[in-house]
Amino acid sequence: MRAIVIGGCGAQGSFTTRDMVKRNVFDEVVIADINLEAADNFAGELNSPKVSTRRVDVLDMNSLLPAIRDVDLVVNCTGPYYLLGPPVVKAAITAGKNYIDFCDDIAAHEEMIKWDQEAKNKGLTILVGLGVSPGLCPLIVLDCAGKMDEVEEVHLPQLINNAEPEGPAVAGHMIANFFGKVPVVSGGKRTYKEAFMDEEEVDFGPHLGKGKVSPFGHPEIFTLMRVLPDIKNISIKIGTYPVEEYEAIKFLSMMGMGSEEPLNVKGRMVVPRDFLISLLMAQPPREIPKDRPISSSMICEVKGKKGGNAITVKLYFNGFMGPSTGLPCSLGAEWIVQGRITRKGVVFPEECIDPKPFLDEAFKRIRESSSFFEIKEEIIISRTL
Numbered sequence: 001m002r003a004i005v006i007g008g009c010g011a012q013g014s015f016t017t018r019d020m021v022k023r024n025v026f027d028e029v030v031i032a033d034i035n036l037e038a039a040d041n042f043a044g045e046l047n048s049p050k051v052s053t054r055r056v057d058v059l060d061m062n063s064l065l066p067a068i069r070d071v072d073l074v075v076n077c078t079g080p081y082y083l084l085g086p087p088v089v090k091a092a093i094t095a096g097k098n099y100i101d102f103c104d105d106i107a108a109h110e111e112m113i114k115w116d117q118e119a120k121n122k123g124l125t126i127l128v129g130l131g132v133s134p135g136l137c138p139l140i141v142l143d144c145a146g147k148m149d150e151v152e153e154v155h156l157p158q159l160i161n162n163a164e165p166e167g168p169a170v171a172g173h174m175i176a177n178f179f180g181k182v183p184v185v186s187g188g189k190r191t192y193k194e195a196f197m198d199e200e201e202v203d204f205g206p207h208l209g210k211g212k213v214s215p216f217g218h219p220e221i222f223t224l225m226r227v228l229p230d231i232k233n234i235s236i237k238i239g240t241y242p243v244e245e246y247e248a249i250k251f252l253s254m255m256g257m258g259s260e261e262p263l264n265v266k267g268r269m270v271v272p273r274d275f276l277i278s279l280l281m282a283q284p285p286r287e288i289p290k291d292r293p294i295s296s297s298m299i300c301e302v303k304g305k306k307g308g309n310a311i312t313v314k315l316y317f318n319g320f321m322g323p324s325t326g327l328p329c330s331l332g333a334e335w336i337v338q339g340r341i342t343r344k345g346v347v348f349p350e351e352c353i354d355p356k357p358f359l360d361e362a363f364k365r366i367r368e369s370s371s372f373f374e375i376k377e378e379i380i381i382s383r384t385l
Helices: 013-022 036-046 061-068 081-095 106-121 136-145 168-178 220-227 243-254 272-281 321-337 355-369
Strands: 002-006 028-033 051-055 073-076 098-101 125-127 150-161 181-186 189-194 200-203 210-215 233-241 263-265 268-270 296-306 309-319 345-347 373-382
Touching (some): 002 013, 002 061, 013 036, 013 321, 028 036, 036 051, 081 106, 081 125, 106 220, 125 321, 136 220, 136 296, 150 210, 168 243, 168 272, 181 220, 200 233, 210 243, 233 243, 268 272, 321 355
Parallel strands (some): 002 028, 028 051, 073 098, 125 345
Antiparallel strands (some): 181 189, 210 233
């Protein structure tokens, strides 16, 4: 069994690649990247006869299509996905290959679903968005929903630690989805709010404490309603730790730094968003105090009814974004080639994966690969008198 992992030497994709090489499911894993030197260096670190490398430019079909011609599965760990997701999906369908990614851009999800029928006609599984959020979070929601008769609300606040490794794709994703109009589900309908409206302070527990979060454009707004069509409210809110970075992002948003409209700067046309990403990536590595937490936190909160009573199931998830994003993708890759994911077309995790066994194995792998990982579940039942 041969797989290609595009972007497989990146901050999150490297966890996907390492796990695929470690297991006995794939005989060969091709690490593909536009930066061949980075791919070669990571391959040397893995030091496995299973591993080979290849330079691939996903925006050039003459480079991409030959690279995936002889593989059984295409794993896309590039980004930002609003730019680099659709071309790889289209190439995979054209070449007749199954596909998986951890796409976290709602615009890419809505673009890729347009090829659902074409993928079905070819008998392909194109699994989009199997990381931590989306991916594990909506699967946790479905697992929580199994404890209820009716699901009414889903809230997914996240606090991302600025000590986490960050590549250009992550910075681009944050800027693309934190600025401008942000989608939410309210009263059973999708609507939009201005960035940083409905800001709130959320207690993430003793690890990171309280943090400010605001609505963030994320695919769960689109995908959860496909499996829970009667849900009334869905919100994904995100913040950064420490709060000073969150306030800086908020200020930059107000100043228009997320805009894609070019500005004339001393006779040169400059796109504010491109400048901001380049500026962020040019910053030297930050020295993190030894006594400061360096992982991130998420909460999956599901509200509904059980036996006529109100019920809230809340799961606190603390860990590092790299393994929490990359390892669900490698596990999903295994499940596709093993026939444990059988649905055809362009599909999302909550549509085609049995939550409990997948979550159990994913959490096990994350725990084994991380120096810090914890999960805590809290169930509150308000009885009707």
